[in-house]
Amino acid sequence: MTVLGAPDLRVEPQDGRAVVHVSGALLTAYLADIEAAFAQAAPAEKHVQIDLTDVPAFDTGGAWLVSQLRRRLQQGGAEVQIAGAVDHLALLETVTTATPEVTPQDLPEHGRLEWVANIGRNLVFGWQDALSLVSFLGQTLVGLADIIVRPHKVRWASLVTHMQDVGFNAVPIIALxxxxxxxxxxFQGASQLQQFGAEVFVVELIGISVLRELGILLTAIIVAGRSGSAFTASVGSMKVQQEIDAMQTLGLDPVRVLVVPRVLALLIMLPLLGFVANLFGLFGGALMSWVSLDVNPGMFVTRLHDNIAVKHLLVGMVKAPFFALVIGVVACWQAFQVQGSSTSVGKRTTSSVVQGIFLVIALDALFSIFFAQLGV
Structure with missing residues (x-):
């Protein structure tokens, strides 16, 4: 059995040019020994010849080394020729062609107007994302309308599973x-109202605050952080593993298979979770009023019944489906924007939570203005 020698490299001047003599087996197994010599080879002459006559064995690793050396010398302005590589020339050219070109990126300018360019660039990207989100919302609404018209197309197993994850499993944290x-x-209401001798009005403070605003708003925020992030992570992982592409290949619509059941589960369960939050909010307020102000539970319930109109509960409950739609659509849209890596899944999950909470609060502000204009 023939034992191939380890490769060696030396540079010699010859007739006004530099000759890079390579000898030994240029195999991947020897790359660690010879890679530094190739990286340091930098003849000053403008005409360089790489002599491979004494190379008995040659594989893709060796071809890559020679290719990188030739490219580096050519980028330095040298004229490079390959000699003695009759048996290896085809492999060398194949590796050279397959090696991607690395284009150096210009460093960003830091001039006085660069911040203006960044603002414009971010506005363009934001506008494109907004259009994409609106388009995704339209696809989701079409899917929801389709299952309302044709209920037999509902994927009950998926819907019930998501209802359990979104709703029943979230009851403890929502109640707390x-x-x-x-x-x-x-506690805070008692501290402030005692200064004016109006402790009894703590019932109205708690009732209106919880039923009209805080109960459903904080429930939506928790659901956005809990279920919205789970939606983005699970669907985003499917995007990374190309399962969504496989669905499209099979003729399945990913929006109707993955998005619609999740959004429908949120539409059903978020109002129920909001109602649970209202009940426990009133219970906590009644308990603290009894402890701090001696407002016994009977008086609390009586004042709640006499002074808090049902419209306050309805105002809070009307918001729930809209919050659910926003959370579900944003979470699934972010998942569909994942670009082939686990890092992208993490970034999109973070963006999903941030955008979902922001849009829920913004939508709540719009509802407040709307109901104020109606005098409700």
Whole structure:
């Protein structure tokens, strides 16, 4: 059996040019020994010949080394020729052609007007994202309308699973949040109202705050952070693993298969979670009012019944489906924007939570203005 020698490289001047003599087996197994010599080879002459006559064995690793050396010398302005590579020339050219060109990127300018360019660039990207999100919303609404018209097309197994994840599994954290919000409102309200001898009005403060605003708003925020992030992560992982492409290949619509059941589960469960938050918020407020102000539960319930109109509960519940639609659409849209890596999944999940919470708060502000104009 013939033992091939380790490769070697030396540079010699000859007739006004530099000759790079390469000898030994240029195999991948020896790259660690010879890579530094190739990287340091930098003849000053403008005419360079790479002599491969004494190279008995040659594979893609060796071809890559020679290709990189030739490219580096050519970029330095040298004229490079390959000699003695009759048996290896085809492999060398194949590797050279397959190696991607690395285009150096210009560093961003830091002139006085660069911030204007950044603002314009961000506005363009934001406008494109907004159009994409609106388009995705339209596709989701079409899918929801389709299953309303044809209920037999509902994917019940997927819907029930998502309802359990979104709704039943979230009841403990929603109940605890509502209870603590009621406790905080009762304690703070008592502290302030005692200064004016109006402690009894703490019932109205708690009732209107919880039923009209805080109950459903904080529930939507928790659902956006809990379920919205889960939607983005799960669907985004499917995008990375090309499962969504496989669905399209099979003729399935990813929006109707993946998005519609999740959004429908949110539309059903978010109002119920908001109602749970309201109940526990009132319970926490009643408990703190009893402890701090001696407003017994009977008086609390009586004042709540006499002074808090049902319209306050309805105002809060009307917001729930809109919050659910915003959370579901944003979460799934962000998942569809994932670009083939786990890092992208993490970034999109973060963006999903941030955008979902922001849009929920913005939508709540619009509802407040709307109902104020109506006098409700």
């Amino acid at each position: 949040m509502g209870f603590l919000i009621g406790v905080v409102l009762g």
